[in-house]
Amino acid sequence: MFSWTGHPFVDGGLVALLLYSGKTRPEELTQEDIEKAIKFASELYSRKEWSSSYLHALLFPNSGLLMANPSMTKKRTPENIAKNLESLLQEKEDPSTPLCEICGRRHSRSKPVYRSEFPLIGSGGVPNYFPSGKDGANICSHCLFLVQFMPLILYRLPRLLLIHTYPPELMLELHREALNDVLLTRLVSSGRGYKRPENFLFTLLTEVSLKTEDEKLWENASITLYYFTNPNRGRPEMTIIHVPSTVTRFVAHAARHDRAGWERIVAMGWRKGRENEKVHSNEVYQKLLSGESILPYFINMTERKPNASWNLLFFYCTEVLGLNKEALEFIKEVGDRIVETLKELPDNKLSARVRELERSEKLYQFEAFFVNLEKLRQRLGLKGSLMTFDEFARLLTTYGEDLEISWRTVRNLLLFRIYEKLHDRLAKVEASEETEFYGAGEEVEE
Ligand SMILES: [Zn+2]
Numbered sequence: 001m002f003s004w005t006g007h008p009f010v011d012g013g014l015v016a017l018l019l020y021s022g023k024t025r026p027e028e029l030t031q032e033d034i035e036k037a038i039k040f041a042s043e044l045y046s047r048k049e050w051s052s053s054y055l056h057a058l059l060f061p062n063s064g065l066l067m068a069n070p071s072m073t074k075k076r077t078p079e080n081i082a083k084n085l086e087s088l089l090q091e092k093e094d095p096s097t098p099l100c101e102i103c104g105r106r107h108s109r110s111k112p113v114y115r116s117e118f119p120l121i122g123s124g125g126v127p128n129y130f131p132s133g134k135d136g137a138n139i140c141s142h143c144l145f146l147v148q149f150m151p152l153i154l155y156r157l158p159r160l161l162l163i164h165t166y167p168p169e170l171m172l173e174l175h176r177e178a179l180n181d182v183l184l185t186r187l188v189s190s191g192r193g194y195k196r197p198e199n200f201l202f203t204l205l206t207e208v209s210l211k212t213e214d215e216k217l218w219e220n221a222s223i224t225l226y227y228f229t230n231p232n233r234g235r236p237e238m239t240i241i242h243v244p245s246t247v248t249r250f251v252a253h254a255a256r257h258d259r260a261g262w263e264r265i266v267a268m269g270w271r272k273g274r275e276n277e278k279v280h281s282n283e284v285y286q287k288l289l290s291g292e293s294i295l296p297y298f299i300n301m302t303e304r305k306p307n308a309s310w311n312l313l314f315f316y317c318t319e320v321l322g323l324n325k326e327a328l329e330f331i332k333e334v335g336d337r338i339v340e341t342l343k344e345l346p347d348n349k350l351s352a353r354v355r356e357l358e359r360s361e362k363l364y365q366f367e368a369f370f371v372n373l374e375k376l377r378q379r380l381g382l383k384g385s386l387m388t389f390d391e392f393a394r395l396l397t398t399y400g401e402d403l404e405i406s407w408r409t410v411r412n413l414l415l416f417r418i419y420e421k422l423h424d425r426l427a428k429v430e431a432s433e434e435t436e437f438y439g440a441g442e443e444v445e446e
Helices: 008-021 031-045 048-059 078-090 141-147 168-185 197-211 245-257 259-267 283-290 310-320 325-342 347-359 363-380 389-398 407-428 431-437
Strands: 160-166 222-229 237-243
Touching: 008 031, 008 141, 008 160, 008 168, 031 048, 031 078, 078 141, 160 168, 160 197, 168 197, 197 222, 197 237, 197 245, 197 259, 197 283, 222 245, 237 245, 237 283, 245 259, 245 283, 245 310, 259 283, 310 325, 310 407, 325 347, 325 363, 325 389, 325 407, 347 363, 347 407, 363 407
Parallel strands: none
Antiparallel strands: 160 222, 222 237
């Protein structure tokens, strides 16, 4: 009777039916499942706390179907609401009407559909809102039926959050908590009190990826957040946040393979140390969502240590940044050669050398680090050079200033490798001591 449509609100209703019935695929739903779900929803929707402050105030203003219209208070009973929902399912199709704009499988209702029964479409008397210029949207009775169940799985934080996904099975996982809250408290879920939908999503993603074994769920997962209201008073609001599929895959991988590392990376994203994760914005989350690099958060320059495993860094660089594996292996190898040279130095000199790299803000400073290191190798009598000329050119020009992968990326990757290998020795040296005696870039001026 039902199938996934790709429309967030209609799929949201289907998620509610499936979760309530303990099923995962629309074709598994039986007549009995649907009857039970109608009974459950109608009982809740007839309560004051659902009807007036939620359905009427935020989602289906003045809905006649769910009897949220304040004038219907006296007639509002579970039985009457259930009757309305059942009659929607039994409504005859009119072959002369256009096909439903959502599912494309059935003819739309002849009776107009407005925003009081389907969120965020136009209201009656404003026909120029609708694509065909006619009164109401072309939506079939089955799609309209499904949307009436969406209230059961939304998170209210304080706007309403719907997480629409491909594959749809992922949506079941991400909304399971909302329905469980409803079953437990008989109230709409507050999403643990989160006030930021993206923070809540990252928390959910981390937890769900630990719980579900199915790798397929993440392979090409696409997630879109709809954070909205369709209020009785005031303007409707809608924020749409798209989560790139590479980011979803990365978070799932991080949660499973380096949870502690992922937590340290996120911890660096709070602007002023430990903030309220439910209320404040996190730089790591924001950058992941806007497609900016979070590579700098993989290293902790203050404590001079890597925040995560090389494995997670490798996954991030190749899967999210799109860096090729060969380039990454090459940089890692150069990092190891740098470590081989640096480890010959006493602690304080070692620290000063690394500081040069940490403080290089310009390309010429970055170059100077390598030139100085080459000189050091000669002075220490180490065999062979740090890099061949070709390798040096590759490191500086292939990943040059203006290219997508800048030398700063290379610098951060090298620092990651150095911290990984030399953290214990670096940690011993006080940052304040060293710079007075071993200023950066000394050899270049010689
Ligand atoms: Zn439809």
